[in-house]
Amino acid sequence: MTTVEERENLSATDSTLNPRIVPLPVDPKLRKVQDDFIRKWGEMGAIWGINRTMAEIHALLYITGLPLCTDDVMDRLHISRGNASMSLRALCDWGIIRRMHRRGERREYFESLGDVWEMFSIIAAERKRREMDPVLETIKQCIRELEPDRIGKLAEDEAFRRTRQRLDGMEEFMSVTNKIFQQFVGNAKSGLNKVVRVLLKAL
Amino acid sequence: MTTVEERENLSATDSTLNPRIVPLPVDPKLRKVQDDFIRKWGEMGAIWGINRTMAEIHALLYITGLPLCTDDVMDRLHISRGNASMSLRALCDWGIIRRMHRRGERREYFESLGDVWEMFSIIAAERKRREMDPVLETIKQCIRELEPDRIGKLAEDEAFRRTRQRLDGMEEFMSVTNKIFQQFVGNAKSGLNKVVRVLLKAL
DNA sequence: TTGAATATTCAGTACCTATTGAAACTTTAG
DNA sequence: CTAAAGTTTCAATAGGTACTGAATATTCAA
Numbered sequence: 001m002t003t004v005e006e007r008e009n010l011s012a013t014d015s016t017l018n019p020r021i022v023p024l025p026v027d028p029k030l031r032k033v034q035d036d037f038i039r040k041w042g043e044m045g046a047i048w049g050i051n052r053t054m055a056e057i058h059a060l061l062y063i064t065g066l067p068l069c070t071d072d073v074m075d076r077l078h079i080s081r082g083n084a085s086m087s088l089r090a091l092c093d094w095g096i097i098r099r100m101h102r103r104g105e106r107r108e109y110f111e112s113l114g115d116v117w118e119m120f121s122i123i124a125a126e127r128k129r130r131e132m133d134p135v136l137e138t139i140k141q142c143i144r145e146l147e148p149d150r151i152g153k154l155a156e157d158e159a160f161r162r163t164r165q166r167l168d169g170m171e172e173f174m175s176v177t178n179k180i181f182q183q184f185v186g187n188a189k190s191g192l193n194k195v196v197r198v199l200l201k202a203l
Numbered sequence: 204m205t206t207v208e209e210r211e212n213l214s215a216t217d218s219t220l221n222p223r224i225v226p227l228p229v230d231p232k233l234r235k236v237q238d239d240f241i242r243k244w245g246e247m248g249a250i251w252g253i254n255r256t257m258a259e260i261h262a263l264l265y266i267t268g269l270p271l272c273t274d275d276v277m278d279r280l281h282i283s284r285g286n287a288s289m290s291l292r293a294l295c296d297w298g299i300i301r302r303m304h305r306r307g308e309r310r311e312y313f314e315s316l317g318d319v320w321e322m323f324s325i326i327a328a329e330r331k332r333r334e335m336d337p338v339l340e341t342i343k344q345c346i347r348e349l350e351p352d353r354i355g356k357l358a359e360d361e362a363f364r365r366t367r368q369r370l371d372g373m374e375e376f377m378s379v380t381n382k383i384f385q386q387f388v389g390n391a392k393s394g395l396n397k398v399v400r401v402l403l404k405a406l
Numbered sequence: 407t408t409g410a411a412t413a414t415t416c417a418g419t420a421c422c423t424a425t426t427g428a429a430a431c432t433t434t435a436g
Numbered sequence: 437c438t439a440a441a442g443t444t445t446c447a448a449t450a451g452g453t454a455c456t457g458a459a460t461a462t463t464c465a466a
Contacts, residue, residue: 040341065365116376138243162268173319202401
């Protein structure tokens with residue numbers, strides 16, 4: 001971690017060189033709260049299907065509400081440059097953080113989306129696409145392969161009937177779930193979206 | 204895997220000893236369909252927060268709709284006794300498969316719940332308890348720690364205000380989500396439950 | 407109580423994912 | 437163009453989770 005010292009030496013001797021927008025040292029009380037949040041968010045990355053480091057970086061950007069650069073992230077979370085770089089890129093790919101250029105600055109900054117609803121919509125959309133859609137496709141394929149014209153008189157066999165029944169149950173469930181996701185994901189640009197408003201009113 | 208042969212030799216010489224309720228060999232067409240389903244379900248275990256083997260065992264029990272014993276599972280999925288035992292127990296703990304005794308039989312059998320809605324309710328309830336509740340608790344704790352009477356005049360500081368704002372946004376989101384889960388989980392004993400019916404009507 | 411059938415546990419290992427850190431690459435100011 | 441700043445890549449490896457299979461425990465019929 002020589003980079004840190006180097007950078008701090010530089011700022012000490014010439015504070016206009018490589019100035020970070022927000023110095024990392026922060027009021028200890030605030031910092032504790034932020035760290036608690038970051039830790040928990042990291043542990044719970046599983047909910048998102050995201051690994052710990054990615055979750056922590058996101059948590060840091062979200063909770064501070066500031067654009068931070070790679071070095072800020074490295075310093076605050078004690079992770080390597082490579083890790084920070086890859087994870088930041090992955091978060092950008094997900095679309096829940098964004099790159100930010102500052103006029104006249106070389107360094108790139110990253111900031112989190114501020115709207116939680118939008119963030120979760122994005123995540124939901126992506127996971128639906130990656131995880132639910134393929135399963136639904138497989139199930140439909142399975143049902144097709146068990147259609148009577150493919151299996152002939154075996155269609156009456158007990159084992160076939162049971163399996164087809166189970167496939168039907170699963171298909172119904174996933175189709176309905178899919179539709180709901182679609183809605184949630186579709187009009188979710190900001191704030192409580194339609195799905196949620198409908199539910200809150202009705203319950 | 205000597206166990207398999209031993210067991211099969213036994214059945215060959217004395218078919219009343221250790222009879223498995225359903226012989227594993229199954230019509231190849233049906234078997235292919237079941238295997239496709241099992242494979243995909245295993246790959247997608249992540250959705251559930253469950254590992255591949257557990258997901259595959261569950262898929263097998265679900266798709267066949269039959270009570271199977273540990274050896275059936277081992278043979279069909281080519282996994283070790285230890286693995287089968289641990290995974291079956293974990294699935295029982297989740298509550299999505301059940302142990303079954305057959306009168307006059309020593310061996311234990313396992314069968315999957317048949318109602319997909321009930322299964323997912325159970326899973327949702329468990330994940331909410333394990334994953335969402337602790338995060339919400341942490342967030343509330345963070346908000347408490349940033350209350351003006353704890354941090355005094357710092358409450359007006361820009362950094363504090365931003366962090367508090369972010370915490371509030373997250374809290375709103377998670378509280379609402381939590382309520383919806385609660386409903387889904389509460390009255391979900393069977394079939395399309397209230398939450399889903401409300402949504403389907405409204406959308 | 408005994409022993410055969412069955413079930414569970416767990417130390418060791420295989421396998422896989424995440425992380426590091428140094429080298430290679432890119433960009434821009436001068 | 438060159439040097440300095442910044443970014444990305446990737447081989448090596450650390451670290452963690454899942455799996456095996458033999459040892460141990462449990463159950464039940466006789």
